[in-house]
Amino acid sequence: xxxxxxxxxxxxxxxxxLSDESxxxxxxxxxxxxxxxxxxxxxxDLRLDHDVTLIPPKKYFLPQYExxxxxxxxxxxxxxxxxxxxxxxxxxxxxxxxxxxxxxxRVYLDDYADEGYRRRRDITIIVASDILDVSxxxxxxxxxxxxxxxxxxxxxxxxxxxxxxxxxxxxxxLLLEKHAANLAKAASPxxxxxxxxxxxxxxxxxxxxxxxxxxxxxxxxEHSYGHxxxxxxxxxxxxxxxxxxxxxxxxxxxxxxxxxxxxTKGKRVRTWDGCLLQDFTKVGSGxxxxxxxxxxxxxxxxxxxxxxxKRYHFTxxxxxxxxxTACLPDxxxxxxxxxxxxxxxxESAGGMAYALPETEKKKKRxxxxxxxxxxxxxxxxxxxxxxxxxSMDDGDAFEYDPGxxxxxxxxxxxxxxxxxSSPPSGKSSFELVVRQVGNLTNKMxxxxxxDKVGIRGPFGRGFDVSKLEGKDLLFVAGGIxxxxxxxLLAYVLDxxxxxxxGRVILFYGSKTPKDxxxxxxxxxxxxxxxxxxxxxxxxxxxxxxWIGCTGVVTSLFPQVEITDAENxxxxxIGPPIMYKFVLKCLETLxxxxxxxxVSLERRMKCGGGKCGHCxxxxxxxxxxxxxxxxDEVKTLPEAFE
Amino acid sequence: MSEKSKPRVAIFDFASxxxxxxxxxxxxxxxxxxxxxxxxxxxxxxxxxHSDDYxxxxxxxxxxxxxxxxxxxxxxxxAKILIALGACACIGGVNRLRxxxxxxxxxxxxxxxxxxxxxxxxxxLDETKPVDGIVPVDxxxxxxxxxxxxxxxxxxxxxxxxxxxxxxxxxxxxxKKNENVCVFEKGQFxxxxxxxxxxxxxxxxxxxxxEGCRGLIYExxxxxxxxxxxxxxxxxxxxxxxxxxxxxxxxxxx
Ligand SMILES: Cc1cc2nc3c(=O)[nH]c(=O)nc-3n(C[C@H](O)[C@H](O)[C@H](O)COP(=O)(O)OP(=O)(O)OC[C@H]3O[C@@H](n4cnc5c(N)ncnc54)[C@H](O)[C@@H]3O)c2cc1C
Ligand code: SF4
Ligand code: SF4
Ligand code: FES
Numbered sequence: 001x002x003x004x005x006x007x008x009x010x011x012x013x014x015x016x017x018l019s020d021e022s023x024x025x026x027x028x029x030x031x032x033x034x035x036x037x038x039x040x041x042x043x044x045d046l047r048l049d050h051d052v053t054l055i056p057p058k059k060y061f062l063p064q065y066e067x068x069x070x071x072x073x074x075x076x077x078x079x080x081x082x083x084x085x086x087x088x089x090x091x092x093x094x095x096x097x098x099x100x101x102x103x104x105x106r107v108y109l110d111d112y113a114d115e116g117y118r119r120r121r122d123i124t125i126i127v128a129s130d131i132l133d134v135s136x137x138x139x140x141x142x143x144x145x146x147x148x149x150x151x152x153x154x155x156x157x158x159x160x161x162x163x164x165x166x167x168x169x170x171x172x173x174l175l176l177e178k179h180a181a182n183l184a185k186a187a188s189p190x191x192x193x194x195x196x197x198x199x200x201x202x203x204x205x206x207x208x209x210x211x212x213x214x215x216x217x218x219x220x221x222e223h224s225y226g227h228x229x230x231x232x233x234x235x236x237x238x239x240x241x242x243x244x245x246x247x248x249x250x251x252x253x254x255x256x257x258x259x260x261x262x263x264t265k266g267k268r269v270r271t272w273d274g275c276l277l278q279d280f281t282k283v284g285s286g287x288x289x290x291x292x293x294x295x296x297x298x299x300x301x302x303x304x305x306x307x308x309x310k311r312y313h314f315t316x317x318x319x320x321x322x323x324x325t326a327c328l329p330d331x332x333x334x335x336x337x338x339x340x341x342x343x344x345x346x347e348s349a350g351g352m353a354y355a356l357p358e359t360e361k362k363k364k365r366x367x368x369x370x371x372x373x374x375x376x377x378x379x380x381x382x383x384x385x386x387x388x389x390x391s392m393d394d395g396d397a398f399e400y401d402p403g404x405x406x407x408x409x410x411x412x413x414x415x416x417x418x419x420x421s422s423p424p425s426g427k428s429s430f431e432l433v434v435r436q437v438g439n440l441t442n443k444m445x446x447x448x449x450x451d452k453v454g455i456r457g458p459f460g461r462g463f464d465v466s467k468l469e470g471k472d473l474l475f476v477a478g479g480i481x482x483x484x485x486x487x488l489l490a491y492v493l494d495x496x497x498x499x500x501x502g503r504v505i506l507f508y509g510s511k512t513p514k515d516x517x518x519x520x521x522x523x524x525x526x527x528x529x530x531x532x533x534x535x536x537x538x539x540x541x542x543x544x545x546w547i548g549c550t551g552v553v554t555s556l557f558p559q560v561e562i563t564d565a566e567n568x569x570x571x572x573i574g575p576p577i578m579y580k581f582v583l584k585c586l587e588t589l590x591x592x593x594x595x596x597x598v599s600l601e602r603r604m605k606c607g608g609g610k611c612g613h614c615x616x617x618x619x620x621x622x623x624x625x626x627x628x629x630x631d632e633v634k635t636l637p638e639a640f641e
Numbered sequence: 642m643s644e645k646s647k648p649r650v651a652i653f654d655f656a657s658x659x660x661x662x663x664x665x666x667x668x669x670x671x672x673x674x675x676x677x678x679x680x681x682x683x684x685x686x687x688x689x690x691h692s693d694d695y696x697x698x699x700x701x702x703x704x705x706x707x708x709x710x711x712x713x714x715x716x717x718x719x720a721k722i723l724i725a726l727g728a729c730a731c732i733g734g735v736n737r738l739r740x741x742x743x744x745x746x747x748x749x750x751x752x753x754x755x756x757x758x759x760x761x762x763x764x765x766l767d768e769t770k771p772v773d774g775i776v777p778v779d780x781x782x783x784x785x786x787x788x789x790x791x792x793x794x795x796x797x798x799x800x801x802x803x804x805x806x807x808x809x810x811x812x813x814x815x816x817k818k819n820e821n822v823c824v825f826e827k828g829q830f831x832x833x834x835x836x837x838x839x840x841x842x843x844x845x846x847x848x849x850x851x852e853g854c855r856g857l858i859y860e861x862x863x864x865x866x867x868x869x870x871x872x873x874x875x876x877x878x879x880x881x882x883x884x885x886x887x888x889x890x891x892x893x894x895x
Contacts, residue, residue, distance in 0.1 A: 031820070031822065032821075032822040032827075033822065034822050034826075036820050054817075054820050054821075054822065055817065055818075055820045064818035064819075065818070235862050235864055235865070236861075236862060236864050236865040236868055237865070238811075238834045238835065238859060238861045238865060239810075239811070239859055240810075240811050240813040240814070240833075240834040240835075241810055241811070241813060241814045241817075242813045242814075242817050242834075245813075245814060245817035245818060246817055258794070259797060259801075260671075260674070261668075261671045261674035261675055261678065261793045261796075261797055262671075262674045262677070263674070263677075263678060263797060263800070263801070271818075272814075272818060274814070277809070277810045277814070278809055278810070278859075279809035279810065282809075325826075326817065326823065328823075328825060328834060328869045328872070328873075329865045329868045329869050329872070330868070330872060412801065413801075413803065438804070439803045439804055442802065442803070443802075443803075446802075
């Protein structure tokens with residue numbers, strides 16, 4: 001359905017929208033000689049001749065600062081989701097930005113649908129407009145996003161004296177009927193022809209040439225991981241994060257709790273974050289997972305051209321050119337970078353292979369609102385670790401697989417991912433073991449039975465026990481790695497399940513005898529049929545009583561003979577540096593990579609594959625992990641760095 | 642929170658304009674919340690009473706005189722937690738500009754022939770120092786002046802037994818979120834890309850450029866600096882002069 005409005009009628013249409021109290025009308029307007037999306041006060045504010053806006057319209061769906069819930073610390077557990085009610089009309093969105101919104105829709109709505117995003121999306125009407133003026137740095141035509149055929153509710157083409165309006169959805173049709181009832185006329189073939197000619201003419205306005213088609217980016221990047229260009233450009237990068245802030249296809253975020261000075265009322269705020277920023281992958285222990293400038297700089301391009309295309313089947317750049325304009329040393333433009341890689345292809349010193357691990361294809365919902373749970377029991381395990389038994393207040397069975405984790409929420413402090421340490425029981429309660437390392441874990445340690453906490457999850461992919469059935473199982477734990485392992489260990493050794501698994505061997509290394517977790521339980525395990533347990537400590541201070549071995553965990557390997565390596569699966573969980581050594585031992589034993597299971601740790605903020613923090617190259621630890629087979633991650637350079 | 646568990650706070654000032662203290666005094670409606678949270682036992686700018694029994698010491702100002710060094714050491718000994726307040730205390734601030742002169746040059750310039758002999762009130766250190774140039778600092782509240790919200794956040798976190806953290810990213814992040822036209826695009830120089838955020842990019846958002854008052858978090862490579870200056874037709878001297886206002890690094894740097 002196509003209509004046409006003369007300029008006066010179009011202005012009336014906008015005025016009608018503005019006088020509708022139920023609508024918030026936002027559109028493109030001028031700011032300091034550039035353009036922004038903002039609240040329109042009158043129809044004359046609206047500019048349809050803009051080249052590009054400073055910030056893309058993603059801010060309407062993922063605002064710069066979004067209150068996701070409000071809490072009240074004077075009550076044991078009080079949180080209210082913030083719900084925006086008023087409808088919004090966005091006027092003047094360019095085709096490339098519409099394409100970017102369609103991409104973000106896929107990410108935020110397809111799986112682990114984000115409630116806040118969905119709500120904002122539902123109440124918003126997109127009135128796109130065809131491009132009249134092209135920004136100097138844009139290469140939208142090369143990305144095929146200079147004109148669109150979907151993704152809008154209405155599409156405007158400003159032909160000077162008149163505006164052609166194409167209806168793209170029912171929402172758009174209703175809007176037009178309500179606010180342009182006597183203004184819009186059916187478009188004539190001449191109007192439509194003129195609109196089409198205008199769209200066709202846009203392509204020629206793009207001066208910059210992309211020398212390697214976007215369809216070829218995947219292949220190019222697979223060859224370019226070790227390309228010297230990354231280091232050359234990263235040497236000029238200021239880590240300012242501007243390139244990610246202004247990008248319509250970047251959507252990573254951070255979450256912060258802000259409590260008022262009265263120490264009771266507060267809000268949980270979601271805000272834009274970016275992978276170029278130095279603290280993006282920093283965790284409580286002080287470790288930074290993507291540490292170098294070069295790695296961070298490169299990651300952004302790999303996300304755009306390889307990781308996201310492999311996952312969602314689109315290229316995560318629409319060619320708007322905002323990053324090129326925003327980057328002071330002018331090193332951020334995908335056009336120039338991919339051209340550079342293409343032209344200097346022969347210089348690459350190594351590529352990378354990346355395949356997405358197979359995960360369950362069940363659609364999942366995802367919300368930042370935690371469910372209320374009660375601490376039932378607190379037990380001090382060591383100077384650093386406490387065990388918490390937690391039950392969900394809704395009383396429903398809490399279903400999970402061994403190896404999965406929850407996000408523990410304390411209002412005013414934040415959230416932390418914590419592995420479930422007890423075996424699945426079909427009850428509404430479960431156990432966590434928490435090591436005191438920072439703000440949230442400190443607060444956890446101060447909790448007593450009866451106190452309330454928030455729980456989100458369970459998240460991630462745990463162990464697929466069906467794959468372990470019939471096999472001998474070699475467990476190798478380092479330090480706190482025993483915590484997630486305990487869930488699987490207890491499951492396997494449960495009398496009801498024991499017959500389904502073969503021999504069980506546990507190697508467990510701790511720093512000192514004082515740090516050994518679950519000593520009593522381990523002693524009990526040892527008494528069971530077909531179970532071998534070997535413990536070791538790095539060092540044993542004088543006067544400490546210790547009957548196990550001394551040395552790193554790999555020193556235990558020669559002590560037990562693995563009789564049937566072909567039929568053995570290994571489960572390895574420990575600190576990052578442990579993996580390298582243990583994996584070598586397993587290789588020597590002849591245990592195949594696809595039968596080695598590891599559980600990896602990264603910074604996390606969401607648990608649903610959105611916030612971006614937990615990525616190991618293109619893999620989300622919160623979704624495809626934390627449990628992986630070695631086979632799935634061994635080609636990822638960032639996995640065991 | 643019971644009366645007894647309220648942390649006792651003392652606020653001290655050294656070489657400074659007291660503008661940061663004024664920011665605290667100006668917290669207005671929330672001042673009630675603040676006194677519910679902490680007990681202020683010393684705050685020269687707003688009260689007469691003084692006590693040496695405190696948990697948290699908040700220090701405004703940079704350290705310029707030998708006698709200040711001594712008082713500061715006593716404060717450090719008394720306090721469980723010591724906070725540097727404002728640019729002068731955190732990074733030396735504008736007071737550090739005088740480090741380009743020797744003590745003698747300085748005296749001649751300021752007091753001329755009269756001099757002040759041995760009066761310790763007028764004796765100065767060879768170099769003006771930030772607080773952590775003399776004693777260890779636990780937490781920083783940067784800025785010239787400080788951001789009131791950040792002050793509240795830090796105090797609240799400490800009262801709740803948490804470790805307050807400052808943003809680890811530069812002003813550009815906040816500036817982009819605020820949808821400002823980049824100051825460089827307007828043909829001016831801005832320290833936003835290398836200055837610690839937390840001020841909500843207040844200067845660029847009001848048509849000025851960032852002066853770096855919250856301290857630098859990143860030292861870009863020379864290659865990068867050259868590239869940026871030439872892209873925007875800016876001058877190296879001008880950049881250095883601007884950076885030195887708050888972040889002057891000592892005599893060799895002039
Ligand atoms: C899948 C997974 C399972 C985990 N299981 C356990 C467990 O069973 N027991 C346990 O004690 N710890 C576990 N951790 C580590 C735990 O999440 C961190 O120690 C915790 O987040 C630190 O939070 P904090 O507020 O105390 O520290 P701070 O340093 O104050 O952290 C601030 C914020 O940074 C993020 N963060 C910091 N460290 C980490 C980290 N290591 N991993 C992810 N995000 C982090 C969190 O969002 C945290 O709220 C696990 C981590 C992951 C990723
Ligand atoms: S990467 Fe750059 S050009 Fe591509 S969509 Fe993002 S801001 Fe636009
Ligand atoms: S905008 Fe440029 S300088 Fe800033 S982080 Fe991105 S690539 Fe680096
Ligand atoms: S993407 Fe947010 S935690 Fe994994």
